[in-house]
Structure formats: structure tokens, C-alpha cells
Amino acid sequence: MxxxxxxxxxxxxxxxxxxxxxxxxxxxxxxxxxxxxxxxxxxxxxxDPDALPTLAAHLSQGATARGALRRAAEVRPGGTVFVTGAARGVGRSGGRIARRLGARRGVGDTGSERKAVRLRAEPGYDDIVVRGAGPVARRLRRAAPDGIDVLLDAVGGERLAAAR
Known part of the structure; x- marks a missing residue:
């Protein structure tokens, strides 16, 4: 109003x-x-200003990512985390939070190469799977050859099936 x-x-x-x-x-x-x-x-x-990557991450999207990665999935040091919808609200914080929790490798998923370029330049993601650039399962195996330990999925569909 x-x-x-x-x-x-x-x-x-x-x-x-x-x-x-x-x-x-x-x-x-x-x-x-x-x-x-x-x-x-x-x-x-x-x-705590140091608990999350930025103060804005304490808002709902950051809190959702942190809760999922810390409490539900329990990211462990040295693990690999795959975050779907990495350019969206929860995903933007997901890679950085996973790193703060000790993940060795972060792989994100997005729908365009333009977004992938931006995500690769930010901390948290080592590689990005671009939807529509080939089968997601094959691209995910290439990005995470040793497999993934944690999936933060905010999208579902083909990405969820590929992460199994």
C-alpha cells in the first residue's frame, strides 16, 4: 500500500x-x-556478520541455503556440492555457504552461458552446468568426476535425476 x-x-x-x-x-x-x-x-x-558471505544472505534466501546445507545435508569438509538454480536467490548463496562449511568443490547449474560466466567469476563455484548445452547428467559427470556429496536442489526435473 x-x-x-x-x-x-x-x-x-x-x-x-x-x-x-x-x-x-x-x-x-x-x-x-x-x-x-x-x-x-x-x-x-x-x-554474526561472518557466518554467511554477506549480510544480505541472512535474509530468507541465504537462511534457506544455510539451513539446507548445514542442518539438512550436513556439508562435510572436502565434499563436492551441486547447487541447482545457482543464479537464483537460494543458489546465489549456496556455493559460498558450502565453501564456508568446508566443501572442497562447488558446482552450480544455470540456464544460460551469460549467467554461467558471472557465476564462475564469483566465489563458491568451480564449474557451472548450463542447461540446454547437452545432457545434464553428462555435463555434471564432467564437472564433478568423483561424484557429488550434497545436492541443494531448488529446481528439480532433469537436474535432480542427473544428481542421483
Whole structure:
């Protein structure tokens, strides 16, 4: 609605002159996108700025990728992670988070060579499988010759079948 803040999760900086969180601490709340929000301390959570690649990763997409890779899949040091939809919200954080959790190799999946070039230039992905450039299973075997240990799948379909 015009004149109202856009609803959603927000990452910002505490300005409240109290003990916790301290002024300057990075914080997360769900009071919407606005320049300033006066929120009860019980709903403002201090976030660790080093836990994820960027503060923005603490928003829903980054939190989804981190939860999936840390809690559900349990990425182990030295493993290989395959992330479908690597240029999308969850996938953009997936490769970097997997690396922070100890993955040795990150392989992403995207729909165009233009996106693949960008993803290869960012940390987290060693190789990118481009859909439509040949059978996904064959391209995935080439990108991860020793197989994959973890699949972060936000797309399904042919990529899910290829990762088996």
C-alpha cells in the first residue's frame, strides 16, 4: 500500500542505545523495509556478520541455503556440492555457504552461458552446468568426476535425476 513499508525480513544496524544488541551491531527483524524501525528487543536478533558471505544472505534466501546445507545435508569438509538454480536467490548463496562449511568443490547449474560466466567469476563455484548445452547428467559427470556429496536442489526435473 502506498506510504507503508514493504513487508519482509530486514538486515540492518542497531541504533538503540542499550546493552543488547549494541549500537552498530548487525541485526535482523521482520518489521519491513524502512529507514528506521522501533522494534521490541525480543524480535530483533543480532546476527554474526561472518557466518554467511554477506549480510544480505541472512535474509530468507541465504537462511534457506544455510539451513539446507548445514542442518539438512550436513556439508562435510572436502565434499563436492551441486547447487541447482545457482543464479537464483537460494543458489546465489549456496556455493559460498558450502565453501564456508568446508566443501572442497562447488558446482552450480544455470540456464544460460551469460549467467554461467558471472557465476564462475564469483566465489563458491568451480564449474557451472548450463542447461540446454547437452545432457545434464553428462555435463555434471564432467564437472564433478568423483561424484557429488550434497545436492541443494531448488529446481528439480532433469537436474535432480542427473544428481542421483
Amino acid at each position: 502506498p506510504g507503508q513499508a514493504l513487508w519482509g525480513s530486514v538486515v540492518g544496524e542497531s541504533r538503540w542505545p542499550r546493552r543488547r544488541p549494541r549500537p552498530g551491531d548487525p541485526v535482523h527483524h521482520s518489521y519491513g523495509w524502512r529507514e528506521f524501525a522501533l522494534a521490541p528487543g525480543s524480535v530483533v536478533r543480532r546476527i
